[in-house]
């Protein structure tokens with residue numbers, strides 16, 4: 454059963470359709486990427502899932518029942534992109550306060566905070582103030598306060614921004630661990646390489662509408678362009694390539710990138726090279742990156758450029 458079912462969700466601001474008739478399912482234990490260019494509607498969608506906004510239309514089913522923000526919010530952890538910590542408050546007190554808001558008793562909250570502070574090597578932070586932390590340190594604290602109460606659904610907006618590679622790895626490993634233990638993670642980011650690495654399933658929204666929904670592999674398979682890299686043990690000459698089986702996209706001394714033509718198989722191409730007396734060292738399909746797919750899909754809109762880095 455999905456942890457979250459979103460059916461025909463719509464939210465308008467004046468004449469702006471921020472979210473337009475979006476439906477999707479998120480399965481338990483999934484690491485789910487919610488992607489889209491600036492202004493696509495991701496934050497509005499997340500705000501409906503977290504009970505901050507009421508939808509104009511549609512329904513949200515959380516863990517099998519109609520979403521009830523007042524009670525269900527205890528099972529959700531949300532780390533928004535604009536971080537919301539109290540700068541003057543001591544870190545230990547703040548973590549305690551936020552955990553109690555999520556329904557933990559003081560004793561449970563204290564035990565949980567100690568466990569997480571140990572895990573993240575933050576024991577010495579208890580009496581510091583948030584304003585004394587670096588950007589990356591407050592990011593870590595915000596992550597801990599988001600997941601402290603063991604939420605069933607964890608929503609992370611750009612969780613790695615401002616983190617050095619060591620701390621980014623630490624958080625990534627925790628995301629994997631929590632998903633393995635049954636939590637569901639919604640991960641919102643513009644960083645496509647992180648999505649490829651971390652997410653099981655992705656949805657792309659653009660201009661308030663869902664334009665793509667599938668596993669990372671399904672999406673790549675759907676947008677593949679029959680491109681292959683072939684390397685040889687001998688030198689490749691122009692006479693080897695005068696053939697209707699494929700187009701040559703790039704040629705080096707002993708490798709090429711080719712695009713297979715319609716109606717031919719990989720075996721046809723391999724057989725052709727063998728007949729030419731070439732010895733094949735490797736033959737690999739080149740799948741498009743998510744970055745390339747997203748640029749292609751949102752191309753033509755000024756926001757497309759953000760993926761192009």
Ligand SMILES: Nc1ncnc2c1ncn2[C@@H]1O[C@H](COP(=O)(O)OP(=O)(O)OP(=O)(O)O)[C@@H](O)[C@H]1O
Nearest residue numbers: 466469470471489490491492493494495496497498
């Ligand atoms: N409170 C609001 N009042 C009016 N319009 C809003 C409000 N919040 C969002 N919008 C509009 O709704 C659309 C979707 O915005 P949203 O913040 O959901 O996008 P996003 O995908 O989260 O973008 P980003 O990646 O830049 O954070 C935008 O056109 C935005 O201007």
